[in-house]
Amino acid sequence: MKETRKNNFYNYKNAVITIEIQSIMPERFINLIWKNDVYIKNIIRKSVTTVVMDIRYKDYNKIKKIGKKTGTRIRIVRRWGLSFLILRIQKNKMLIFGVTIFIGIIYYMSTFIWQIQINSDSNLPPYEIRQKLKAYGVTNGINKNKIDVYKIEEFLIKNDDNIMWVRARIDGSRLIVTAQERKSPPNIISDNSPCDLVASKDGEVIRLYTTAGTPVVNIGDMVKKGQLLVKGVQGKEGDTYTVHAAGDVLCKTFYEKTKEVNIDTIQRKRTGKKIVNYYININGKRLYLKNTANTFNKYDKIEESKFFIKKEVFYEVKEFKVRGNIEKITADTSDKLYTQITSNLDKTVKILDKVVDKKQGRLLKVRVLVIAEENIASQVEHKEEIMEENKQTKE
DSSP states (O other): OHHHHHHHHHHHOOOEEEEEEEOSOHHHHHHHHHHTTOOEEEEEEOSSSEEEEEEEGGGHHHHHHHHHHHTOEEEEEEEESHHHHHHHHHHTHHHHHHHHHHHHHHHHHTTBOOEEEEEOOTTSOHHHHHHHHHHHTOOTTOBGGGOOHHHHHHHHHHHOTTEEEEEEEEETTEEEEEEEEOOOOOOOOOTTSOEEEEESSOEEEEEEEEEESEEOOOTTOEEOTTOEEEESEEEETTEEEEOBOEEEEEEEEEEEEEEEEOSEEEEEEEEEEEEEEEEEEETTEEEEEEOOOOOOSSEEEEEEEETTEEEEEEEEEEEEEEEOOHHHHHHHHHHHHHHHHHHTSOTTOEEEEEEEEEEESSSEEEEEEEEEEEEOEEEEEOOTHHHHHHHHHHO
16 A cells, blocks of 8 residues: 555656766766656766766656666655645644744734824923724724724814824834814014114124115124124114015134144054953853953953853053144044034025134144134014114224
């Protein structure tokens, strides 16, 4: 019965195996295979007595018989094909069954929502949104098929006046709800309200354009932060009226940063000498298998771990003082300072020039001055007193 099953298996299986034969006369063995209508391919001769070839699995019995007749040693090198995959599955039925059940359970569990994540503004408590979702019937453990994210968005906006915009989306087993608070529109200053233009920072006036108001500074004037530039008043003396001052006051502005850096640097170089220790870590305490005292004044310490035995290596190093290149240090430091200055400037600011100077002592002091052009006019509420303060500043 067992032999019948085996023969049936060889009759219908078309899997391919790679065999290695060892014989004094491998050519005779191959000729006999061909005479018995055995299909072979990919014949490779490895040595005088060894040949590797591919055959069909169902012909293996014939080849074994031929091998006994010729005294040829046969060894299976590789098995491949659908038949062997089926054999492996048959041998591991319970494992395949368990994996299938596990995948089925995971798939079934993935059809539910197990976490509700709420992203909202600070003044819009997630707890309130969660309670509204609960009232709507959306809780942890709900089936995804019962959720319509568009209806959830509509429900939240309709039932909460503080929500201006909401977005609900399903991501895996999570329901993510993002809500934005409804905010009151900002108070917009009317263009007709009287105002003055004052300096937002120190600078030198290089150009002045006004569409409303009376300039009180001239080109070339140095102005201080808060100083009046354009007064919100127009008209002739004795017949003036307040206006909403408007215009641009372009000034040279100055940004400066200074940094002190070391000229000499310390370099470390290993001498080639080292000390190696081995230990075991038990409850945070080290039990040394080899412990040699570290006698190096300066060293690098490296720890390695192989299984439960740990290794620490001390490499002796010597330090050397290296004289730095003044010009290179200055260039590198000034570039960093320049980047720090320009990264904080508005995109409308135009860079006119960069001045770099250095002062050498024990340390190298590098100073970077960036000269820029920008509009420093800033609107403030119109006050009659500002004019008087501006006069006092000039005096």
